Amino acid sequence: QVQLVESGGGLVQPGGSLRLSCAPSRSIVNIYVVGWYRQAPGKQRELVSSITRDGRTNYADSVKGRFSISRDNAKNTVYLQMNSLKPEDTAVYYCNADHITYFYGGVWKSATDSWGQGTQVTVSS
Numbered sequence: 001q002v003q004l005v006e007s008g009g010g011l012v013q014p015g016g017s018l019r020l021s022c023a024p025s026r027s028i029v030n031i032y033v034v035g036w037y038r039q040a041p042g043k044q045r046e047l048v049s050s051i052t053r054d055g056r057t058n059y060a061d062s063v064k065g066r067f068s069i070s071r072d073n074a075k076n077t078v079y080l081q082m083n084s085l086k087p088e089d090t091a092v093y094y095c096n097a098d099h100i101t102y103f104y105g106g107v108w109k110s111a112t113d114s115w116g117q118g119t120q121v122t123v124s125s
Contacts, residue, residue: 009119020080022095029102034078038091092118
């Protein structure tokens with residue numbers, strides 16, 4: 001199986017910036033649509049942003065103009081640049097891939113709806 005690994009979370013003051021990264025746990029993979037989700041305490045998980053393999057992006061209204069998603073297909077890594085952070089951005093951030101193909105045991109395999117373990121983002125003074 002292939003897992004996704006997030007990194008880059010932490011504690012930041014309001015107005016600050018963080019960059020999250022999402023990468024697969026193994027190499028020789030193709031990752032298609034990747035989404036960044038977040039879940040704050042007591043709230044449902046929500047989609048923050050997504051990006052297709054060819055670079056088409058989508059953002060939640062609450063983060064438009066502040067967050068930017070990008071990907072490096074050569075490194076199979078997706079980034080979420082978060083600027084002008086607000087306390088309401090505090091949440092656990094997860095990345096999700098709708099479809100991954102990977103080379104394992106001499107054959108190509110497929111996985112759907114893969115999630116990472118999450119990374120905590122806390123915006124507080």
